[in-house]
Each structure stands twice: as C-alpha cells, then as structure tokens.
Amino acid sequence: MKPIVSVIGRPNVGKSTFFNRVTRAKNALVDNFPGVTRDRIFGDAVWNDVEFTLVDTGGYADDDQDLFAGPIRAQINQAIAEAEAVIMILDGKGGVSPFDRDLMALLRSSDKPVLYAVNKIDGEEQEDRLYEFYSLGIDVPFPISAEHGYGISDLLDELVSVIPTFRTDPAKEMIRIAVVGRPNAGKSSLINRILGEERLVVSDIPGTTRDAVDTICKVNQKSYCLIDTAGIRRKGKVTEKIEKFSIIKALRSLDRCDIALIVIDAADGITDQDISIAGYAHERGCGCILLLNKWDLVEKENNTAKTYYERLRLASKFLSFAPAMTISALTGQRVSKIFSRVDAVYEQYSTRIGTGQLNKILSEALVRNEPSLHQGKRLKFYYATQVSTKPPTFVCFVNYPEAVHFSYERYLMNQIREGTGLTQTPIRLLLRQRTGRIEFGKKKKERDPKKSRK
The missing domain is CATH 3.40.50.300 (P-loop containing nucleotide triphosphate hydrolases)
Known part of the structure; x- marks a missing residue:
C-alpha cells in the first residue's frame, strides 16, 4: 500500500488548494469561507518517482464554533494515526492562532514525522513573515504558496526523504x-x-x-x-x-x-x-x-x-x-x-460478446419481426459488432438508420439482452449508415473463377 501523508491545519489556511496542486487534480472543493472540507479526501501523488497518497482533512477548530467541529477533529485524529507523515499548513497572512498551538500539541504526542508549511507566502520578499512561526517551536518552516506553486518543490523534496518508498505492483482492476x-x-x-x-x-x-x-x-x-x-x-x-x-x-x-x-x-x-x-x-x-x-x-x-x-x-x-x-x-x-x-x-x-453470436441474435430477431418500410423502401440491416464495454456498446450498420423507429430499436436491444444474458447492465445500440454490404441472413454469391481471370 502507498504511504499516506495527511494534510492538517485550521480552517481556511489553504489545505485543499495545496491538496489539489500536489495531486494535480481538483478533487477537493475550495472556497474562501472556512469549513468547506468536512470529510477526508484521498488523492494519489508522485514526486521524484516516489508515490504516496495525500489526504486532505477538515479545518481544526473549537467545538463551540462549528456544529461539525467535533466529528472533524475525530477525522483529523484518525488521519494522523493512519499517516506515515504529516504536513501541517499554517497561514502566512493570518499569523499564529491558538488553534495552531493546539494542533502542535497534538502532533508532538504522535511519533510521526511532521513538516510545517507556512502558506500564502508568494515570493522571497514575503519570507520575513516566517519569523512569527518560530514561536511555535518549529525548526524548519517551509514558505509556500499553494495557489501559485512557490516553495512547493522544496517541501516535497523533504517529504519524500522521510516517507518509505513505494513500488507499484500490477494491480487488479478496481x-x-x-x-x-x-x-x-x-x-x-x-x-x-x-x-x-x-x-x-x-x-x-x-x-x-x-x-x-x-x-x-x-x-x-x-x-x-x-x-x-x-x-x-x-x-x-x-x-x-x-x-x-x-x-x-x-x-x-x-x-x-x-x-x-x-x-x-x-x-x-x-x-x-x-x-x-x-x-x-x-x-x-x-x-x-x-x-x-x-x-x-x-x-x-x-x-x-x-x-x-x-x-x-x-x-x-x-x-x-x-x-x-x-x-x-x-x-x-x-x-x-x-x-x-x-x-x-x-x-x-464489462462483458464482450463475440461478433458471430451477436449477428446470429440480430439475424433471428429480424426474421421474427421485420422492420417497417421507409418511403416504400425496405430497411436493410447489414452487420453488427461490439465496439466497447462499460457499458456494452454495439454498432449496427443500416441503410437508413434515421428511419429505424425507436420502438424497433428497443426491440432489438431487448433481443440482445435476451440472447446474451445481459439482463442487469445498461447496453447501447448505435445505428450507423452503411451500403453495399451483405444483409443479415443473406449468403454471398460465390464468384465464378473463370470470370475472375483476366
């Protein structure tokens, strides 16, 4: 299993923005007001060929301020317990908060390696904001900007040096x-x-x-x-x-x-x-x-x-x-x-049906119930094949696909279900125009070898 890295901090310090940047996705909701994240959000990340699972958590706050604060704090405690390493995000604009000190006390009671990232530092000229955070007893605060990417590489370089490496094995389909x-x-x-x-x-x-x-x-x-x-x-x-x-x-x-x-x-x-x-x-x-x-x-x-x-x-x-x-x-x-x-x-x-079986089912269905005429012309069904799974998707070539009534299309889909046993999955039947092919149930005439000679 990949090593787990939990991201913690008080509300609105930029944890979800950091999570989205490192996982290179937008799986965590981000907004300016505190308390957007409540559950733990998991995402895969890779840095310097080291794979790990990053976990976003809700903001750590006092029980009196948020109805969900108690359950969120329980989620944070569990995230710390399950992690191989922890990243604590601090607010470089808001400064030190009493909640930061509470979290520091919680982290010191665990034996997990902890990296401290001071967020909302957009460049080297703003790094003087770090001095306030030394009062928390932090040895090495990492200045970062989760929104703009400043300092992220230095933080991740240090992170992958303290977590166990992981090598992927061929995984079974999930x-x-x-x-x-x-x-x-x-x-x-x-x-x-x-x-x-x-x-x-x-x-x-x-x-x-x-x-x-x-x-x-x-x-x-x-x-x-x-x-x-x-x-x-x-x-x-x-x-x-x-x-x-x-x-x-x-x-x-x-x-x-x-x-x-x-x-x-x-x-x-x-x-x-x-x-x-x-x-x-x-x-x-x-x-x-x-x-x-x-x-x-x-x-x-x-x-x-x-x-x-x-x-x-x-x-x-x-x-x-x-x-x-x-x-x-x-x-x-x-x-x-x-x-x-x-x-x-x-x-x-995820089932795939053989082309021969599929064409036999449709051929018998056409014999049992012929399609109606289109402007005095007979609808001709030439050939069918499965083009994909999840869900099973079939393409049938017809001379006038737009003339096939939806009720007849539904009939053909029901015949496919009955003939293939696909009774508990959605299926798709796509009709495509094609001319000059042999119809279902028609045998191709054998060519005279004498006529084929030059």
Whole structure:
C-alpha cells in the first residue's frame, strides 16, 4: 500500500488548494469561507518517482464554533494515526492562532514525522513573515504558496526523504462505485457501515457531505473504490454556491464510476427526485443498483418489499434492468449482500460478446419481426459488432438508420439482452449508415473463377 501523508491545519489556511496542486487534480472543493472540507479526501501523488497518497482533512477548530467541529477533529485524529507523515499548513497572512498551538500539541504526542508549511507566502520578499512561526517551536518552516506553486518543490523534496518508498505492483482492476441520492438519504452512513468505522462525517442535517469522497476498501479479496457524494436536490432549491459545486462534483462522480448505488430513503417513499437522480446515472451509462435504505423505519403492514419494488419499477421503467434491494445502513440489514450484486452487475457491465453470436441474435430477431418500410423502401440491416464495454456498446450498420423507429430499436436491444444474458447492465445500440454490404441472413454469391481471370 502507498504511504499516506495527511494534510492538517485550521480552517481556511489553504489545505485543499495545496491538496489539489500536489495531486494535480481538483478533487477537493475550495472556497474562501472556512469549513468547506468536512470529510477526508484521498488523492494519489508522485514526486521524484516516489508515490504516496495525500489526504486532505477538515479545518481544526473549537467545538463551540462549528456544529461539525467535533466529528472533524475525530477525522483529523484518525488521519494522523493512519499517516506515515504529516504536513501541517499554517497561514502566512493570518499569523499564529491558538488553534495552531493546539494542533502542535497534538502532533508532538504522535511519533510521526511532521513538516510545517507556512502558506500564502508568494515570493522571497514575503519570507520575513516566517519569523512569527518560530514561536511555535518549529525548526524548519517551509514558505509556500499553494495557489501559485512557490516553495512547493522544496517541501516535497523533504517529504519524500522521510516517507518509505513505494513500488507499484500490477494491480487488479478496481471497481469504482458512486453512492448517490437525495440529501440525508443515508449515503455516508452506508459507507461507514461497509467500512466498519466512522470514516465519513454523518449528521441528520442535509448537506453534511460536500466533496465527492473516495475511499478504498477490500471485500472478499476484491478492491473497491467507494465514492461518497453530496446529496442532489432539485435545481430550484439550490441557492448556495458551495452546494452548486457539490452537486456538480456529485454528478461528475457518475462519469468516473462503474456502478452507481442509488440510495433512496424508503421512509420518505420514492420521490420524483430519486427517479431524476437515477436518470442522471442512466444517461452516463453507469451500472445501477437501487437501494431502498432505512427499511427498518418503514411500517411493514401495508408496505411490503414487493409493493415498493412495483412502485419503483413503475416510476423508473428505463431502469428495468437494474437490481433493487431493501437495506438499513443503521442496523446493517442486507448491507453485506450489496457487493455480490455489484460483482454480478460489473461482470455483465464489462462483458464482450463475440461478433458471430451477436449477428446470429440480430439475424433471428429480424426474421421474427421485420422492420417497417421507409418511403416504400425496405430497411436493410447489414452487420453488427461490439465496439466497447462499460457499458456494452454495439454498432449496427443500416441503410437508413434515421428511419429505424425507436420502438424497433428497443426491440432489438431487448433481443440482445435476451440472447446474451445481459439482463442487469445498461447496453447501447448505435445505428450507423452503411451500403453495399451483405444483409443479415443473406449468403454471398460465390464468384465464378473463370470470370475472375483476366
């Protein structure tokens, strides 16, 4: 496993900006007001051929100032305990704070190597601001500008000299799972239940999660990346800028995942917004599993699992292929069965079908149900092939692709599902124009060898 480097500091000192610069990504949300980051954000980084995992944390503050300060401080303590090294970010413009002294005391009680970076120092002419920080007992403060890159290389040179080196082994393919849903549906609680620890900050207050938080876990010797996301509300209800960014990141997480776990609050019932979120996942071609969470709170006399599934299927006909199950993140009910469903969906999601088998299925489908005429001309289907996986995507060449009715296209997709067993994954069928090819079911005439001679 890669060495872990945790980035800590009080709120608004530039930890997330530093994290984004070193990981060369924009996975951590950044804004000018304190408290944007609440959960730990993980990112891969490389410096001088040394690989490590960088961890962004929430700002260390007093419990009286922030409702989430207590859980955030617990996250920071855990980040320090799991790290091989720690980088403490200090505010070169704001100067020394009492919270800095509290953090220093916490770090001195651990045996981890600590590097102290004084941020917001934009050049050599501003390095006289460092003198104030010697009062904390720091031997070597590193002047840096996380925003502009000043001093970052010196800090990272020192960092890689104190952490163990890591050499990558050929890794098994990791399944990426995005956990999405409305605010307060129980997404973070579900991930914490899976991990068996309070890895993510959980609260009854909607909007607790802001970043898309990646967490690696192993189940039955298989690796999974769980992506916790902010709750997705209707556009008309989103007013704060930070919530808009959080929702954008939640939707982007669907672009980089294999499977979307769509968490629905069963106690609230199935809402239009739940179906909209499922639609976002379907549009992006994700494998989908529908999770009816908080099943322990549902009154069972008039609300059986069967009736819930029927309502769900009626509301989301476009996801008829997606498995659905009832769970409780709070009690752990059926949570352990989620990964067997994930594995089954992923196997189909990454399946490749042979060209011969595919063309046989479509040829038989055309015989059973011929397409309608187009302007008095017969539609001709020539050839089909699979062009990609995740999801399985097929291209079929037709003389008039724009004339194929969507109902007939859906018929062909259903025939592919039935013939290949791809019953739990989205599939795509693309129609392309092609002329001069042999149709399905037609044999090419043998050429007379005498006529082919010159």
